Amino acid sequence: MPEQRFKCFCSYDGTAFKGWQSQLGGGTLQDAIEDRLFKIFGKKIRVHASGRTDAGVHALEQVFHFDAEWRHPARSLMLALKSGLPEGLVLSRVVKADGGFHARYSAVGKRYAYNIFEGDAPAHLARYFWSVGDRRLDIEKMNEAASKLLGEHDFTAFSANRGGGSKDNPVKTLYKLSVRRRGKKVRIETEGSGYMYKMVRLIAGALFDVGTGRLAPEEIGEILESKSRSNKFQAAPAKGLFLERVFYKRPSPRSK
Amino acid sequence: MPEQRFKCFCSYDGTAFKGWQSQLGGGTLQDAIEDRLFKIFGKKIRVHASGRTDAGVHALEQVFHFDAEWRHPARSLMLALKSGLPEGLVLSRVVKADGGFHARYSAVGKRYAYNIFEGDAPAHLARYFWSVGDRRLDIEKMNEAASKLLGEHDFTAFSANRGGGSKDNPVKTLYKLSVRRRGKKVRIETEGSGYMYKMVRLIAGALFDVGTGRLAPEEIGEILESKSRSNKFQAAPAKGLFLERVFYKRPSPRSK
Numbered sequence: 001m002p003e004q005r006f007k008c009f010c011s012y013d014g015t016a017f018k019g020w021q022s023q024l025g026g027g028t029l030q031d032a033i034e035d036r037l038f039k040i041f042g043k044k045i046r047v048h049a050s051g052r053t054d055a056g057v058h059a060l061e062q063v064f065h066f067d068a069e070w071r072h073p074a075r076s077l078m079l080a081l082k083s084g085l086p087e088g089l090v091l092s093r094v095v096k097a098d099g100g101f102h103a104r105y106s107a108v109g110k111r112y113a114y115n116i117f118e119g120d121a122p123a124h125l126a127r128y129f130w131s132v133g134d135r136r137l138d139i140e141k142m143n144e145a146a147s148k149l150l151g152e153h154d155f156t157a158f159s160a161n162r163g164g165g166s167k168d169n170p171v172k173t174l175y176k177l178s179v180r181r182r183g184k185k186v187r188i189e190t191e192g193s194g195y196m197y198k199m200v201r202l203i204a205g206a207l208f209d210v211g212t213g214r215l216a217p218e219e220i221g222e223i224l225e226s227k228s229r230s231n232k233f234q235a236a237p238a239k240g241l242f243l244e245r246v247f248y249k250r251p252s253p254r255s256k
Numbered sequence: 257m258p259e260q261r262f263k264c265f266c267s268y269d270g271t272a273f274k275g276w277q278s279q280l281g282g283g284t285l286q287d288a289i290e291d292r293l294f295k296i297f298g299k300k301i302r303v304h305a306s307g308r309t310d311a312g313v314h315a316l317e318q319v320f321h322f323d324a325e326w327r328h329p330a331r332s333l334m335l336a337l338k339s340g341l342p343e344g345l346v347l348s349r350v351v352k353a354d355g356g357f358h359a360r361y362s363a364v365g366k367r368y369a370y371n372i373f374e375g376d377a378p379a380h381l382a383r384y385f386w387s388v389g390d391r392r393l394d395i396e397k398m399n400e401a402a403s404k405l406l407g408e409h410d411f412t413a414f415s416a417n418r419g420g421g422s423k424d425n426p427v428k429t430l431y432k433l434s435v436r437r438r439g440k441k442v443r444i445e446t447e448g449s450g451y452m453y454k455m456v457r458l459i460a461g462a463l464f465d466v467g468t469g470r471l472a473p474e475e476i477g478e479i480l481e482s483k484s485r486s487n488k489f490q491a492a493p494a495k496g497l498f499l500e501r502v503f504y505k506r507p508s509p510r511s512k
Contacts (some may be wrong), residue, residue, distance in 0.1 A: 011378035060378055090379045121266035122316055123346045124384050126472075242380075 003067040006074065007097035008047075008081075012059050014238065015127050020052040020062075021032035025109040029053075029089060033064070036084050040077075041068055050103045050110065050246040051054040054198075056238030058128060060090075060113075063246045101248075109175070109247040110195065114188040114204040115240045129185070130204075130240035137186055137211030142179040145210040146188075148221035149203065150174050156227045158203050159196035160235065168196050170227075178206060191247075220232075259323040262330065264303075264337075266503035268315050269344040271383050271493065276308040276318075285309075285345060289320070292340050296333075297324055302344075306359045306502040308368065310454075312494030314384060316369075321359040321503045342488040357504075365431070365449050365503040370460040371496045385441070386460075386496035393442055394468030398435040401466040402444075404477035405459065406430050414459050414484045415452035416491065424452050426483075435463060442467075447503075460492035 012029055024031040030047060037045040049064040070077050078094035085091060086179050100106075117129035118136060149158075152173040159170060176191040206223065209215040215233065223230050266289075268480060274283040278290065286303060293301040305320040334350035341347060354399050356362075373385035374392060405414075408429040432447040444460050462479065465471040471489065479486050 011380070013379040013382075058380055059379070088379055088382075090376055090382060092376060092378070120346055120348060122348070123269040123344055124267070124314055124316070126269075126344075126346060128380050 001069045001071065003069055005065055005067050005097045005099050005101060006070075006077065007063065007065050007095050007101060007103070008078075008091060010059070010062050010064070010089060010091045010144070011095040012062065012090070013127065014053065014056045014058040016086070016088040017055065018058070019055040029062075032086050032089055033081075037066065037068070038080055040080050042124075048056075048103050050107045051195075051243075053241075053243055054238050057241045057243065058239075061242040061245050062243055063103050063107070063248075065097060065101060074114070091193060103246075106248050107246050108249050109191060109193050110243065111176075111191045111245040112195070112198060112200045113124055113242045113244050114236060115242070116186040116188070116204075116208065116236075118186065125159065127239060128242070129221070130237050132208070135212050137181075137208070138213065139179050139181050139186065141213075141217050142188075142207045142211045145207055145215070145217035145220040146177040146179055148217070149177050149224060153224055154227050155196055155199055155224070157225075157230060158199050158206070159222045160198040160202065161227070162197040170196060172196065177182060177203070179211075180218040189244075198235050200240055201235040201238065202233070204240070206233040209233045257325045257327065259325055260263075261323050261353045261355050261357060262326075263319065263322055263351050263357060263359070264334075264347060265349040266315070266318050266320070266345060266347045268284060268346070269383065270309065270312045270314040272344040273311065273340070275311040276305055277314070285318075288342050288345055289337075292337055293322065293324070295340060296336050297499065305358050307329045307451075307499075309497075309499055310494050313497045315498065315499040317501050318499055319359050319363075319504075321353060321357060359502075362503050362504050363450075363502050365447060366451065366499065367432075367445065367447045367501040367503070368451070368456045369446075369498045369500050370444040370456060371491060371498070372444070372460075372492075372506045374440040374463065384498070386493050388464070391468050393437075393464070394469065395435050395437050395442065395467070397469075397473055398444075398467045400465055401471070401473035401476040402433040402435055404473070405433055405480060409480055410483050411452055411455055411480070412477045413481075413486060414455050414462070415485070416454040416458065418453040425452050426452060426454065428455070435458070436468075436499065445500075454491050457491040457494065457497055458489070460496070462489040464492060466490045508510065 018030050020026040021028045033047050046065050047064045047066040074094050074096050082091040114201040115129045117131045121129040121131045154170045154174050156170040180187050264370050273285050276285045278286040289303050301322050302324040303320045329348045330352050338347035371385045373387045377385040377387045410426045411424040411428050428450050430448040
């Protein structure tokens with residue numbers, strides 16, 4: 001029986017997991033899903049995500065794929081898979097995909113949101129917001145700084161060393177980077193072609209410093225142009241970060 | 257040194273606690289706060305909440321009070337108290353109160369919200385919504401049924417036996433009971449003079465049955481008038497329920 005590729009959508013609360021990528025000792029999202037697949041298929045099946053997320057980072061919609069022999073509808077595979085997942089990991093959709101689809105290599109962009117709370121977030125939001133105490137953020141200045149990062153740039157200055165020596169292409173395009181306030185909640189939203197390691201959290205940390213007045217908006221442009229990691233700002237904590245959406249090219253209806 | 261009464265506001269994620277009220281073996285919200293007060297004052301100090309909440313029920317804003325000898329500003333007591341609280345319990349405000357203030361007996365009303373999610377709630381909402389799978393709810397019918405519960409009534413039909421034999425007055429007034437949809441989220445909001453044990457969850461469960469068509473809106477009025485607990489409907493699960501606000505009479509500026 002031939003293998004079929006399955007495309008899956010899930011959300012997760014990063015608090016309870018050691019990030020996406022499988023590791024010795026387990027406890028990651030990939031481990032949880034592959035453990036479940038092992039129980040269903042009786043063998044190791046590897047899953048491929050659109051990208052890894054760090055420990056503590058959440059996803060509203062992560063996408064992954066895997067190949068398996070399954071003679072029933074995708075929906076019944078979804079029910080089998082979702083029923084045994086640990087708390088904090090929710091499978092929302094499983095569909096059959098073309099063999100040419102790859103969760104990571106077919107992705108053309110991603111949307112992330114970074115959540116800040118002025119004051120102490122109430123208990124049910126505390127796991128999903130960075131609570132910044134008494135500071136009030138200047139949203140206008142933050143947006144002025146954000147505009148300097150829009151477009152295609154070498155984002156080395158907003159990246160961290162992942163270790164392992166693998167070099168990512170530092171040239172990425174941000175189509176959107178905006179800061180909005182709703183009451184005490186401040187939401188930084190970005191859509192881009194791709195992101196370097198810790199890039200969104202480093203951008204959020206730098207924009208936060210602009211919001212408090214520690215950095216001037218123009219300095220963000222200077223930091224970007226320096227193309228080297230600055231110690232002028234810190235990455236914002238993982239708990240405020242959500243992978244919200246992975247974009248794939250819409251197949252044109254007439255091309256195979 | 258005379259004792260001072262302190263009025264406190266907190267929020268909590270009910271998932272991690274065995275309800276509000278202190279019990280043998282601990283694990284409740286009251287235990288967590290009293291443990292912390294014991295560390296600060298070196299003696300048992302009893303706290304009084306606006307009312308207890310059941311295991312799994314959340315609070316956006318619960319109010320409690322206690323009496324203690326404290327010669328410093330209320331703000332420093334707040335900092336001392338909040339720093340050692342367990343995860344899931346957030347203290348937001350501590351103010352000095354008049355000795356005549358009582359968190360429970362001075363309360364003149366409360367607002368609760370009950371959250372339903374059509375489908376599976378994404379991971380970061382799963383602890384705070386009742387996910388009801390494939391059902392689509394008829395909001396108009398639910399509001400029609402809700403209108404029958406507005407005003408002053410004997411709510412025995414929407415109450416459960418708490419045990420312990422204490423009898424609550426079953427006559428309560430609901431000033432507001434509305435159902436609103438936002439995407440897949442359905443929010444039931446109620447403001448009332450008071451609530452019997454499990455009353456909000458029983459109302460939410462009955463309105464849910466109206467939303468799915470299991471009960472007709474008129475049956476809600478009939479159930480209310482029967483003044484006896486019906487087995488026609490179930491209480492909705494604790495996880496969707498939030499205590500949102502406790503109302504106290506505004507002291508008139510000219511009195512005493």
